[in-house]
Amino acid sequence: MTQAQASPPVPKLSARGVNVFYGQKQAIKDVSIDIAMEHVTAFIGPSGCGKSTFLRTMNRMNDTVASARVTGDIRLDGEDIYSPAMDVVQLRARVGMVFQKPNPFPKSIYENVAYGPRIHGLATSKGEMDGIVERSLTRAGLWNEVKDRLTDSGTALSGGQQQRLCIARAIAVDPEVILMDEPCSALDPIATAKIEELIHELRGRYAIAIVTHNMQQAARVSQRTAFFHLGTLVEYGRTSDIFTNPRQERTKDYITGRYG
Amino acid sequence: MATGHEHTVKAFDRDIGHLRALISQMGGLAEQAISDAMLALSRNDPALAKEVRAKDKAIDAIEAEVEKLAVRVIALRAPMADDLREVVAALKIAAVIERIGDYAKNIAKRVGPIHGETHDPRIEPLSILPAMAQLASDMVHDVLDAFSARDAQAAIEICQRDNALDDYYNSIFRVLVTYMVENPKTISQVAHLLFVAKNLERIGDHATNVAEMVYFAATGQTLAERETSEFAG
Numbered sequence: 345m346t347q348a349q350a351s352p353p354v355p356k357l358s359a360r361g362v363n364v365f366y367g368q369k370q371a372i373k374d375v376s377i378d379i380a381m382e383h384v385t386a387f388i389g390p391s392g393c394g395k396s397t398f399l400r401t402m403n404r405m406n407d408t409v410a411s412a413r414v415t416g417d418i419r420l421d422g423e424d425i426y427s428p429a430m431d432v433v434q435l436r437a438r439v440g441m442v443f444q445k446p447n448p449f450p451k452s453i454y455e456n457v458a459y460g461p462r463i464h465g466l467a468t469s470k471g472e473m474d475g476i477v478e479r480s481l482t483r484a485g486l487w488n489e490v491k492d493r494l495t496d497s498g499t500a501l502s503g504g505q506q507q508r509l510c511i512a513r514a515i516a517v518d519p520e521v522i523l524m525d526e527p528c529s530a531l532d533p534i535a536t537a538k539i540e541e542l543i544h545e546l547r548g549r550y551a552i553a554i555v556t557h558n559m560q561q562a563a564r565v566s567q568r569t570a571f572f573h574l575g576t577l578v579e580y581g582r583t584s585d586i587f588t589n590p591r592q593e594r595t596k597d598y599i600t601g602r603y604g
Numbered sequence: 605m606a607t608g609h610e611h612t613v614k615a616f617d618r619d620i621g622h623l624r625a626l627i628s629q630m631g632g633l634a635e636q637a638i639s640d641a642m643l644a645l646s647r648n649d650p651a652l653a654k655e656v657r658a659k660d661k662a663i664d665a666i667e668a669e670v671e672k673l674a675v676r677v678i679a680l681r682a683p684m685a686d687d688l689r690e691v692v693a694a695l696k697i698a699a700v701i702e703r704i705g706d707y708a709k710n711i712a713k714r715v716g717p718i719h720g721e722t723h724d725p726r727i728e729p730l731s732i733l734p735a736m737a738q739l740a741s742d743m744v745h746d747v748l749d750a751f752s753a754r755d756a757q758a759a760i761e762i763c764q765r766d767n768a769l770d771d772y773y774n775s776i777f778r779v780l781v782t783y784m785v786e787n788p789k790t791i792s793q794v795a796h797l798l799f800v801a802k803n804l805e806r807i808g809d810h811a812t813n814v815a816e817m818v819y820f821a822a823t824g825q826t827l828a829e830r831e832t833s834e835f836a837g
Contacts, residue, residue, distance in 0.1 A: 560682060587684050589824030599684040601616060602609040 356381045356551040357402055357439075357521055362416035364397050364406065371397045373575045375416075379521065384543060384552045386566035386583065388559060390603060393572040395555045399523050402553065403439035404432055420521070437464055440514035444526040446506030448498030448513070453490050456498040456509055457481060460517040476516055484512035485542050504535025511542060515550075522546065524554040528561065540565050559599055563587050571595045619677050620687065623670065623694045624752065630666045630701045631748035633659065635741055637708035638807065642737040644712055645800065646730060648719045656712035663705035670698035686821070690754075693821035697751065700810045700817075704744060707803040707810075714796040727793055729776075729783050733800060736772045740804045743769070743811035747818060756822040759815040763827065769808035776801045 355378035364372035372394045379385050379402075387395040397406070404425060406412040418425050425435055437460065448456050457477045460466075467473040477494070481487040486508040490501070498509050507527060514522055524543075528536040543552060543565045556562050562569055562583065569586040571579045571594070579586065579595045590596045597603050611617050637656050644652035674695040677683060683691050718727065743762055750758035780798050784791050816827050 559684065563684075588688065590685050596685050597609055600687045601611045601613060601681075601684075603612065 354380060356421065357553075358419045358422075359398075359401070360417040360419075362398070362401060362414065362418060364394070364401060365411075365413045365415075366409070367411040371575055372401070375572075375577045377570060377577060377580055379551050379553055380568075381520075381551045382548055383568055384547050384554060384566040385568040385570060386562035387553065387555045387570050387572060388557075388562050388598075389572035389578075390598065391557075394575040395570075395572045396525050398572065399525055399553060399555050402521070402523055403436050403441055405441065407432065437517040438519055439521040439523060440517065440519035442507070442510050442514055442522065442524045442527045445530050446503055446510050448501070448506050448509050450497065450499055452495045453481075453498050453501070453509060454494040457512050457516045460513060464517055466517065480512040480516040481509075483515055483546065484508045485538060485545075486512055502535070504531050504538060507531060507535070507539060508542065511539075511546075515546070519550065521551045521553070524552065526555055526557060529557065536561070559587075571598060573598070613681070616677075616681050616683075616687075619673065619681060620690065623673055623677065623691065626666055626670050626673065627694055627697055627701070628748060628752060630663055630670070630698060630705075631744065631751075633663050633666070634701050634704045634708065635745050637663070637705055638711075638737060638741045638744065641708045641711040641715075642734055644715050645718065646734055648715065650716060653712040653715040657709050660705050660709040663702055667698045667702040670694060674698075686824070689821045689824060693751070693817040696817050697814050700814050701744075704807050704810050707807050711800050711803050714800055718793050718796045718800075720793060727790060727797070729780055729794065729797060732776060732779065733797065733804070736769070736776060736801065736804050739765070739769050739772060740807040740811070743808055744814075747811045747814045750815065751818045751821075754818075754822045756819050759819040759822070760827070762815040763812050766808050766812040769805060773801055773805040 357379040359378075360376045362372055362375045363370060375394075375398055377385075387399060389395045400406050401414050401418060402425075404414075406414055414426065420435070420438065424430065425439075449459065451459070454477055457480050458467075458473050461473060461476050467476055478487060478491075481490060486505060489505060490496075490509075498506065501509060507530075511522075511527075528539050531539065540561065543554065546552065554562075554565065566583045569581065569583045570577055571586065571590075571592070573594050579590060579592045581591070586595065587599060590599060637659060640652055640659075641656045643649065644656060674691050677691050678688075681687075718730075743765055746758065747762045749755075750762065777798065780794050780801070784794050787794075819825070819827050
């Protein structure tokens with residue numbers, strides 16, 4: 345009941361009864377959750393609780409893991425993303441992902457951003473592509489730092505810049521949802537703050553789901569928080585409620601540092 | 605509401621424990637100040653009254669210590685959920701107890717003026733104040749027990765007791781006004797007694813405020829929210 349009330353009104357991504365198995369082992373048990381546009385949803389929980397696994401079901405990243413099997417229903421705007429009719433490449437353009445460790449391609453900054461729009465045929469001219477690259481880098485808060493060296497290698501940037509480059513790469517294909525798997529865990533506090541500010545700015549255009557081990561970060565960047573434990577979704581609600589007055593004992597023990 | 609589980613970081617438990625101990629200590633001093641002030645008043649004991657005024661500094665010092673510790677816990681431990689509510693409540697409760705101490709000190713200050721320089725005949729209405737003081741002091745005592753036990757139910761009951769104290773004040777007010785009319789020579793002394801009664805009534809209000817904070821710390825809801833949700837449901 346409380347979960348239904350806490351759910352945002354118009355879900356962008358909607359999961360119902362999702363289970364994930366790695367071989368015999370069940371990593372996610374019967375998880376149902378809605379992710380809304382213009383909201384940042386944080387997934388928190390101890391290591392091994394399944395939060396990253398669940399995040400990865402939302403753009404079928406688990407397809408790349410041979411032993412992984414996903415059951416249940418996940419819909420993007422009402423469309424079953426696990427249906428055979430779903431084009432996975434197209435899905436991953438609509439549901440972008442940013443990983444824990446910045447992983448720019450060993451190519452120029454420009455090419456890192458232009459790669460996605462090119463394979464998806466989003467630009468018909470050099471001028472148009474230049475526009476996409478500039479817009480994406482600007483939105484990722486990186487343009488002013490790299491505009492004079494777009495031909496430099498992406499891997500030559502600092503860690504924080506690389507992560508913002510990866511975010512620029514993700515938004516270059518104009519996604520609707522952005523999944524972030526611990527995007528700041530390899531960054532220093534200043535770079536982290538820049539990413540958090542960026543998440544805040546991006547929020548208005550996308551539905552964002554972020555996995556984080558840093559509870560302060562979840563509290564700072566998200567409007568909704570989901571707490572996972574042992575593969576189940578224990579509690580899902582407004583971030584302000586979860587961090588001031590969680591309903592479930594397990595949530596409280598975890599966020600107050602009493603877990604385990 | 606408390607799980608009773610320890611924090612993984614043990615120093616956090618020690619900090620919270622220290623904070624709670626300071627609040628208890630402050631509360632004990634405030635209670636003592638109320639009863640000593642009333643004793644000084646009924647016995648006409650200027651030395652004891654002076655002692656109450658001097659001891660108020662100890663309450664002020666503990667308040668400052670609570671403030672420092674609470675800020676430190678927030679900065680260093682980043683408390684969440686019931687921990688956060690408890691630290692915030694401790695901070696606010698310390699400020700309220702300090703005020704209660706001030707009211708006790710104010711009662712002690714009136715011991716001289718009430719009894720006067722001369723050896724007036726004992727002012728008769730004085731005898732009804734200690735019972736009121738006992739009610740107020742019990743509220744302070746019980747609300748601090750409720751804080752220690754994180755007992756939301758006890759907090760609700762203490763709030764309800766404030767009505768009895770208000771009734772007491774109203775009846776004492778009438779008695780004192782009547783007394784002044786009948787004994788105009790005593791007006792300045794009895795006016796001081798009126799202030800004593802008012803101070804006791806305010807102490808009850810402050811104890812009620814503390815009870816509301818205890819309720820919030822324990823449940824995460826304000827008492828007002830609870831009442832509206834009860835009416836709704």
